[in-house]
Amino acid sequence: MTAKTVLLTGTSSGIGLAAAVAAAEAGWHVIATMRDTGRAGALRAAAGDRANLEIRQLDVTDPASVAACLAGLDRLDAVVNNAGAGHVGTLELESIDDVRAVMEVNFFGVLQVSKAALPLLRASGGRLVTVTSVGGVVGQPFNEAYCAAKFAVEGFMESLAPVAASQGVAVSVVEPAAVASEFVPNVGLADDAVAEAGPYGPALQTYLATIGNAFTAAQSSRDAAQSIIEVLTAERPPFRVQTSDRARTVVGLKLTDTDGSAVQAVTAGWIA
Known part of the structure; x- marks a missing residue:
């Protein structure tokens, strides 16, 4: 029986890299994509000489790149939208163009890949998974x-x-909390960000300390990636999956907080 094919985005590091390797180990034919294939060294080292993992260039914000990456695929059983970029800032201190750039990568990039893949996923009765x-x-x-x-x-x-689902495609979202990866260092916050934050400086400094503490006990990328593999292989995958107990606690707080007061009490404490 021919191995099922999964395409993953953002596989140069972190959860994407770990998920690509885990999927290959589980027997999938893996198309591991990244914006800059010059950064594929870590993935190649982790995957070894596995013949069932191929690396392709894909910039999720570029429709032509998405089309070129999917061109020639006869079958696609799953897509994992993992590519994304962090961003730290606040409205008064940044431009609307800064906000648009974040949306372009983290939202519209997901839509570009998903839209292009859906005809193939419909044909296979496949799965659309988004981190x-x-x-x-x-x-x-x-x-x-x-x-x-x-x-x-x-x-x-x-x-x-x-x-x-009416067309046979299962859609799921996977929700990590803090994960030990390059995601936070890649946010690109300047060394003088607190000093440049004006009246927001003290709150930003406290927030960064809070987040730093959270990441000292962060989940490993490989552990988080296992939740993706479970969604790919479950007979009936759930719509929403958290990757850790910490993630389940945070999400559970929101889903039972009908007036928003519990969430505000928690998040206000991160900057107080």
Whole structure:
């Protein structure tokens, strides 16, 4: 029987890399994609000489790149939208173009890949999996743009799920909390960000310390990736999956907080 094929985005590091390797180990034919294939060294080292993992270039924000990556595929059984970029900032201190750039990668990039893949997924009765974040359920201080993008992804996929299911495609979102990866260092926050934050400086400094503490006990990328593999292989995958007990706690708080007071009490404490 021919191995099933899964395409993953954002596989140069972190959860994407770990998920690509785990899927290959589980017997999938893996198309591991990244914007810059010059950064594929870590994935190649982790995957070894596995013949069932191929690396392709894909910029999720470029429709031509998405089309070129999927060109020639006769079958696609699953897509894992993992590519994304963090962003720390607040509305008064950044431009609307900054916010648009965050949405372009984290929201519209997901839609570009998903739209292009859906005809193939319909044909195979496949699965559309998107890595979001607990930040797609609970808004986080100084993450307005990032959380807005992840909220948008969650809302879009929750709305799409029953429509896709009517065509035989299962839609799921996977929600990590803190994960030990290059995601936070890649946010690109300047060394003088606190000093440049003016009246927001003290709150930003406290927030960064809070987040730093959270990441000292972060889940490993490989552990988080196992949740993706479970969604890919489950007989009936759930719509929403958290990758850790911490993620389940954060998401559970929001889903039972009908007036928003419990969430605000928690997140206000991150900057107090």
